[in-house]
Structure formats: C-alpha cells, structure tokens
Amino acid sequence: MPRYNSPTKSSGSTRSCISFFETIGDDDLERFGGKAVNLARLRRAGLKVPIGFSISSECFSEFLAGLDGSDRILQQLESATDLEEALNCAANLESLGSSWRMSGETKKQIIDAFTLLRSMVHEHGAGYAVRSSANVEDSRHISFAGQAESFLCVNGTENVIDSVRRTWQSAVSFRSALYLREMGVPLSSVKMGVIVQVMVDADISGVMFTANTVTNDPSQIIIESTWGLGEPLVSGKVIPDTFLLHRKPLKIVQRLLGSKATIATIAMSNQQQRIMLEDTPLSKRTAFTLDDAELLNLARLGMKVENILGGPQDIEWCMKDSQLIVLQARPVTTMKSC
CATH class of the missing domain: 3.30.470.20 (ATP-grasp fold, B domain)
Structure with a gap:
C-alpha cells in the first residue's frame, strides 16, 4: 500500500490539521486520538485496515474556542457540587455546541483530504464512516467509546463535513459532559480527532x-x-x-x-x-x-x-x-x- 501525504495549503503557511493513517505516528495520541493511532500502527504492521484519514484535535480546540461562554460553563460544570447544577451546565454546553459553525479553512482542508480519499476508492458511490478518536478514548483506564456520535455510510462532501461537525458537537452533549464529570476528566483536557474511513460492505x-x-x-x-x-x-x-x-x-x-x-x-x-x-x-x-x-x-x-x-x-x-x-x-x- 503506498503512503499518502495529507493535504496542505498551497502557501505552506498553515500546518495541515489532517493526516492519512500512513503518516500518523505512535507519538500522535494528543493530535489524533487513540483510535487513529491504533489503526495507523496496525496498517504499518501489514494488517488489513480500511483506508482513511484523521482530523486533528487542533480543530476540536478551535471548535471549543468558538463556543462563546464555554470556558465559564466548563468551570461551573467541573466545580458543581450538586446534580441539578451539573445538569444545567451540561444542558447549556450542549446548546452552545449546536449553534457552532465550522471555519472556512478547516472545511477546505477536509474537502481536500476527502477528495484525495475518494480518488483512492474504486467503487462508485462508496460510503464512509465518520468516528471520534479522542485522547481519552480507547485507553486502559477510561472508555469514551459510545459517548461521541458515529456516522456510517456517509456520502458526499457536504455530508462528511456535517458528520464531522456533529461528531465534535456530540463531545459537548449532555450525555458526554456528565460522563466525563463522573469519570473526573475535565472536558477542557479532552483532545478529539475525527476519523473519516472507507466503509466495508462486509459479509x-x-x-x-x-x-x-x-x-x-x-x-x-x-x-x-x-x-x-x-x-x-x-x-x-x-x-x-x-x-x-x-x-x-x-x-x-x-x-x-x-x-x-x-x-x-x-x-x-x-x-x-x-x-x-x-x-x-x-x-x-x-x-x-x-x-x-x-x-x-x-x-x-x-x-x-x-x-x-x-x-x-x-x-x-x-x-x-x-x-x-x-x-x-x-x-x-x-x-x-x-
């Protein structure tokens, strides 16, 4: 399997937030999350893993920074002493996340990477899986699996972009916020990548x-x-x-x-x-x-x-x-x- 470089801006002035599995290393846990790092290791070892790329946690940090008032709500959620206060904070955070809009630069990099991925797939109309890959996910001490949304058989560029956006938004959902609080993990410490990967029509x-x-x-x-x-x-x-x-x-x-x-x-x-x-x-x-x-x-x-x-x-x-x-x-x- 040839190695694919992730798309970058033609000017070279901005670091790409996207890497294909072949270019993700063992030390990229904080950038791309546990799921992506594990899949990359398995591909390098010669195991059959569907091709795909991962959007780095820098984009998720951009998402959090774009939620006006999120810092205050996160602090309240993490310091809340009773359940009702925590529930209110989680609901407010989810409401903020639902109104967020992706930046043009992030959207462009996703489009470039997805266009390259589609060129590697020979089946016409192939669907794609969009999944979270967080630094607190798929570890020996905590399982974030199932907290963030996953999307299967996603078709078309705009639907992929929308699925990525919804994956990030699900990380600040009512359910995820309360789960992280229960596990004693501050949401501010979560670094979430997102995987876009070819679907397999399995037997x-x-x-x-x-x-x-x-x-x-x-x-x-x-x-x-x-x-x-x-x-x-x-x-x-x-x-x-x-x-x-x-x-x-x-x-x-x-x-x-x-x-x-x-x-x-x-x-x-x-x-x-x-x-x-x-x-x-x-x-x-x-x-x-x-x-x-x-x-x-x-x-x-x-x-x-x-x-x-x-x-x-x-x-x-x-x-x-x-x-x-x-x-x-x-x-x-x-x-x-x-």
Whole structure:
C-alpha cells in the first residue's frame, strides 16, 4: 500500500490539521486520538485496515474556542457540587455546541483530504464512516467509546463535513459532559480527532476480546459474529453467534448459535449507499457464521493485534470475500487485576 501525504495549503503557511493513517505516528495520541493511532500502527504492521484519514484535535480546540461562554460553563460544570447544577451546565454546553459553525479553512482542508480519499476508492458511490478518536478514548483506564456520535455510510462532501461537525458537537452533549464529570476528566483536557474511513460492505462482522472478560481469564478468547455489517451487533439489536477459544494450545472450546434475526447490509439509493436492516433468512439464522478454520484465523489475528498494541484488546472486525479486516481496536478496560 503506498503512503499518502495529507493535504496542505498551497502557501505552506498553515500546518495541515489532517493526516492519512500512513503518516500518523505512535507519538500522535494528543493530535489524533487513540483510535487513529491504533489503526495507523496496525496498517504499518501489514494488517488489513480500511483506508482513511484523521482530523486533528487542533480543530476540536478551535471548535471549543468558538463556543462563546464555554470556558465559564466548563468551570461551573467541573466545580458543581450538586446534580441539578451539573445538569444545567451540561444542558447549556450542549446548546452552545449546536449553534457552532465550522471555519472556512478547516472545511477546505477536509474537502481536500476527502477528495484525495475518494480518488483512492474504486467503487462508485462508496460510503464512509465518520468516528471520534479522542485522547481519552480507547485507553486502559477510561472508555469514551459510545459517548461521541458515529456516522456510517456517509456520502458526499457536504455530508462528511456535517458528520464531522456533529461528531465534535456530540463531545459537548449532555450525555458526554456528565460522563466525563463522573469519570473526573475535565472536558477542557479532552483532545478529539475525527476519523473519516472507507466503509466495508462486509459479509460477516463481529467483535473479539483477546481475553475472557466474563471470567477474567487471559488464556481465553471470546468471538461474537453476525451476518452482514456489525452495527446491529455492537448496538445490541441481535443475538450473535458466540465462540470461546483457548489460546495455548489454540482450540475451540464452545460454540453458541445466536438467533441473528436482523441483518444489516449496504444498499444503493440514488447512486449513494445507505444501511438497510432486514430480517435474516431462516437458512442463515440456523447456520453458524464462522467455520472452524475461520475461527482459528480470527483468533490468530486477535493475538497479533494484541502483540502490536500491547495487552488484551477489544477488536471490531469484518470479513469480506474471505479476507479478515480490522475496523477498530481498543484496550480491554473491564479486566480486573489478579
């Protein structure tokens, strides 16, 4: 895979706020967030990761600075001594965020990067995923996952820009502000990047924990899988197939057939992609999504990701035309110290 340089202004007077995964280094956590840094490391190691770029936290700082009165509200939120005061501060912060408008320079850099990304994609009308990537996200001590919004099958430049804006706004939402306060993390210390990444029209999707988070056993691997895209699985809309594997020697210990009643696929509408939910055919509901060879290959992939990133991992993956693809990887935060 060739390396791509992130777009920069022709004058060279302004540092680009955008980098493609190939140019993001291990020391870029504060600029691009944990999710982007992890995906970049996996791509450099030769694993299959969908191509994409990350918008740096400098742009998020610009967003916060553009919220008139946000400093005062943040101070009130962080020093609030009762729940009602905290709720009022969180609501005021969310209201400020909803009225923010992106600067022309930031918008131009996103357009340039997205134009370059589209030129790398051969499928006509390909959709894109827009996700947060914060410095407090995907760490061993705190999981910010699910607090900021994610957008799937985004099509067109203006929709990508709008999704990026809404991702930043979700970081100052009522829910996110209260979560950070509960975790003792000042919002002013949050540095949020945003990832724009090619969507994969997956045949099978799932999650994998490279340690048994139920029994706190690092010698076991848990794999969950469903047909099609993984959105119904990660959002709890389906009961997936579940597999338990032992690491040494690598073997399958248990298989549980899930109902997999709903399947998510990518459908074309007006030459653009969208996610379609439909009932899973009975023949697929009653069949396992993965055979033994695929399970063992997945487990080996999980252990490789673990070796690259260090420590037990929570991995979102998919399979397309029998190829395994890593979509996200974050440290497991629920394991207890022995």
